[in-house]
Amino acid sequence: MTFISDQQPDTGLNIKLQVNGQPVHAQVSVRQHLGDFLRESQGFKGTHIGCEHGVCGACTVQVDGRAVRSCLTLAVQADAAQVFTIEGLSDDPVVRALQDSFVRCHAMQCGFCTAGMLLTAAELLQAQLEPSRDEVREYLSGNYCRCTGYESIVNAVMDAAQTLREARGE
Amino acid sequence: MKAAPFKYVLAQSLEHCLELLGEHGEDARLLAGGQSLMPSLALRLSAPALLIDINRVQEISEPPQSTPDVIRLSALTRHADLITSPTVKASLPLLHRAAPWIAHPGIRNRGTIGGSLALGDPASELPACAVAAGATFILQSKSRGARRVPARTFYQGMFRNACAADEMIVAVEFARMDTLQTGFKEVARRKGDYAMVGLAGQAKRSGQRLTNVGLSFFAVGDYPVLAEPICQAIEAADSASQAIAMALDVYERDMQVSADLWCSSQAKKYIGRSVLEDVIHDLYQ
Numbered sequence: 219m220t221f222i223s224d225q226q227p228d229t230g231l232n233i234k235l236q237v238n239g240q241p242v243h244a245q246v247s248v249r250q251h252l253g254d255f256l257r258e259s260q261g262f263k264g265t266h267i268g269c270e271h272g273v274c275g276a277c278t279v280q281v282d283g284r285a286v287r288s289c290l291t292l293a294v295q296a297d298a299a300q301v302f303t304i305e306g307l308s309d310d311p312v313v314r315a316l317q318d319s320f321v322r323c324h325a326m327q328c329g330f331c332t333a334g335m336l337l338t339a340a341e342l343l344q345a346q347l348e349p350s351r352d353e354v355r356e357y358l359s360g361n362y363c364r365c366t367g368y369e370s371i372v373n374a375v376m377d378a379a380q381t382l383r384e385a386r387g388e
Numbered sequence: 389m390k391a392a393p394f395k396y397v398l399a400q401s402l403e404h405c406l407e408l409l410g411e412h413g414e415d416a417r418l419l420a421g422g423q424s425l426m427p428s429l430a431l432r433l434s435a436p437a438l439l440i441d442i443n444r445v446q447e448i449s450e451p452p453q454s455t456p457d458v459i460r461l462s463a464l465t466r467h468a469d470l471i472t473s474p475t476v477k478a479s480l481p482l483l484h485r486a487a488p489w490i491a492h493p494g495i496r497n498r499g500t501i502g503g504s505l506a507l508g509d510p511a512s513e514l515p516a517c518a519v520a521a522g523a524t525f526i527l528q529s530k531s532r533g534a535r536r537v538p539a540r541t542f543y544q545g546m547f548r549n550a551c552a553a554d555e556m557i558v559a560v561e562f563a564r565m566d567t568l569q570t571g572f573k574e575v576a577r578r579k580g581d582y583a584m585v586g587l588a589g590q591a592k593r594s595g596q597r598l599t600n601v602g603l604s605f606f607a608v609g610d611y612p613v614l615a616e617p618i619c620q621a622i623e624a625a626d627s628a629s630q631a632i633a634m635a636l637d638v639y640e641r642d643m644q645v646s647a648d649l650w651c652s653s654q655a656k657k658y659i660g661r662s663v664l665e666d667v668i669h670d671l672y673q
Contacts, residue, residue, distance in 0.1 A: 231396070248396035248439075251426070270389035271427035275494060284468075284497040289389075290426040291498070292419075294396060295441060338494060359579040360492020 233297040238262070238306025246293040253277040253288035255296075256303055264304035264333050268362070275361035278334035279303050285341045304333040311385075312340045315378040325374035327365040334361050339375045347383050351376060391429035395438045402447040402558065406530040408440050413553035418442050420464060421499035423491070424507050448502065448558050452476055458561045463502025467514075468493070470501070480562055482521055482570040482590045486513045489572070492580045502557045508543050508611055511582040511648075513574065515543065516606035519614055520588040523562050529555040536561075543611035565600070569593045571670030573663045574606075577650075583607040584651045585659045589667045596626045598671055603664075608645045608656055617642050618664070628672035632665050639664055 230245035237260055246255055251270075256262045256279065268276035270289045277288040280302040307313040316336050320326050325335075335358060342349060342357040349357070354375045355368070363371060399405035409416060417436040419425060420443065428434045442448065448463040452475040459479045470476050470487035477484045490496055490504075490513050504514040505525060518525070518539035525542055528534045529552065539560075542550045551557065574586035586606040591598040601619040604612045621638045625631035645660060647653040 249391045249393060249429075251391075271430045272423060272495065273427075275492065278494050285494045286498050287423075287494050289430070290422050290495075292396070292422075292426075292441075294398075295419075295422075295443065341493060356579055357493055360494055 231294050233294055235296050235298060236300045238302055244293075248292065248294050250293045251289050252279065252281075252291040252293050252296050252301070255293035256288060256301070262303040262305050266330050266333060268330070273362070274331070274334075275338065276331050276334045278337045278361070280307070280337055280341075285337050304336060307337070307340070310340070312343050312378075312382060313337075315381045315385075316340060316343070316375065319374040319378035319381065320371075323370050323374035323377055325367065325370040327363070327367045327370070331361055331363045331365075335363070335371055339378070343375070343379055343382060347379050347386070349375070349379060389430045391426075392432055392435040394429075394436055396441065397438065398441045399445050402445055402528070403530075405440055405442055405445055405556070406528060406554075408438070409556060410530040410554045412438050412440075416440050418503075418506075418556055420503035421466065422503075423495045423499040424503065424509065442556075452480075454479055454564075457564055459564060460559050460561045461501055463500060463556070463558050463560075465501045467491075467496035467499045467501070467504070471496070479564060480521075481568060482517050482572065482588060483514070483562075485570055485572045486517050486588060489513050489574050489580075489583075489586075495580075501560060505539075505542075505560060506549070506551055506557045508547060508549050509582075510546060510610055510612075511586070511607040513572075513583070513586060513588065513606065515539070516586060516588040516604040516612040517572075518560060519543070519604040519612045520602040521562055521590055522602055523560050525557050526559040526561065527551055527555045528558045534558070540614050543613070546610035548611075565590075565592060567592050567594070569598070569671045569673065571667035573666045573670075575659050575663060585645075585656050585663050587660070587663045587667045589671055591622070591671045593672070596628075598622055598625075598631065601671070603667070605643075605660065605663075607648070608643075608660065610646070615639075615643070622668060622671075628669065631672070632668050635664060635668055636661060 266276040268274035272290045279288045416438040419439045419441045450462040453460045467490045470483050508515045523539040525537050571589040574583045589603040591601040601622045603615045617638045618635050621634040622631045645653045645657045
């Protein structure tokens with residue numbers, strides 16, 4: 219597919235992608251970032267837009283299996299991609315375990331950063347189920363919690379890791 | 389926090405991309421990982437007329453290639469690949485070691501080596517690694533074809549470098565070195581934040597002597613430079629403790645350090661001492 223927005227800079231371009239497992243065809247303005255597209259045109263408001271310049275991590279979504287900041291990706295760049303927001307991942311065993319642990323450990327607090335925390339932590343736990351507290355902190359270092367509730371968030375990730383290890387039969 | 393309007397083209401091939409760059413030059417920006425460009429658009433620090441998206445250009449998306457003499461990384465190699473690639477781990481230990489220090493996981497999943505090297509942010513890790521390792525950048529344009537520029541002469545000022553407006557970095561090559569020792573240290577207020585002071589280094593070790601020493605500080609000046617007098621002091625030493633003493637002596641006397649908005653030059657110079665000491669220790673490991 220060739221994308222050239224030639225006449226008007228804000229000309230819409232057609233994209234085809236999968237959002238939370240469902241096929242989506244849409245026309246997007248080339249300067250719309252993926253986070254705004256997911257929230258405003260697709261209604262997935264679990265993706266929270268915080269700083270809009272890549273610092274806070276609240277808008278983290280999964281694109282082709284990797285956690286990325288949706289404010290630093292253009293919607294047109296998601297053409298042909300598999301995109302998941304928190305809404306589409308609650309049945310994923312790792313995200314599910316993390317959500318349960320966040321509730322159990324009081325890690326949600328105001329909830330603004332939570333979706334980004336969950337998706338970033340899920341990437342860590344998918345790679346390894348025995349992280350140290352330091353590794354968890356380091357992996358989440360790009361996600362701000364303005365309630366400054368990091369201690370309970372790290373507790374929750376450690377708790378989820380343990381739950382998942384036990385489920386695996388260890 | 390919304391970007392100013394721009395036109396957008398998805399480059400279909402390297403040829404297509406170079407054609408567009410040749411035509412639009414400074415009015416265009418290449419969009420690779422977007423982890424620096426997108427914030428700069430959002431903050432309206434830059435407002436290019438045209439964005440050329442190079443993410444689907446096959447020719448610059450090759451996995452790391454290893455030959456008997458060099459290791460070649462394509463421009464679109466993501467920072468995360470530097471951590472996971474077995475070739476990088478085995479043959480480019482300095483990059484493998486530095487990559488986890490680059491920002492955060494979500495940024496490393498998208499950010500590219502070509503983008504980081506071409507931007508040359510004074511506080512970023514990879515330009516300093518390229519200078520320390522004596523890497524060679526492959527630049528290409530439609531009108532003049534490909535040319536090779538050493539990393540050590542590529543950077544010329546704050547966000548200024550040898551890349552012309554119609555040119556782009558397509559790959560970077562590192563000479564293969566056996567018995568390579570590496571050292572890397574960075575101090576930041578929070579892991580993944582911009583460095584206050586950082587240092588990348590590599591050397592060959594035989595017994596108690598180090599040769600081919602390459603050290604490049606970052607976040608202390610406008611662009612990464614080879615700390616040549618310090619490298620020479622280390623090469624003249626015949627033990628780790630002597631190397632540290634001689635290097636610190638030169639550092640204290642000659643090293644120029646500039647402040648940034650968050651950290652005074654005195655503080656940076658003070659931090660730099662311990663960073664240098666740690667990196668020399670690593671080179672002797």
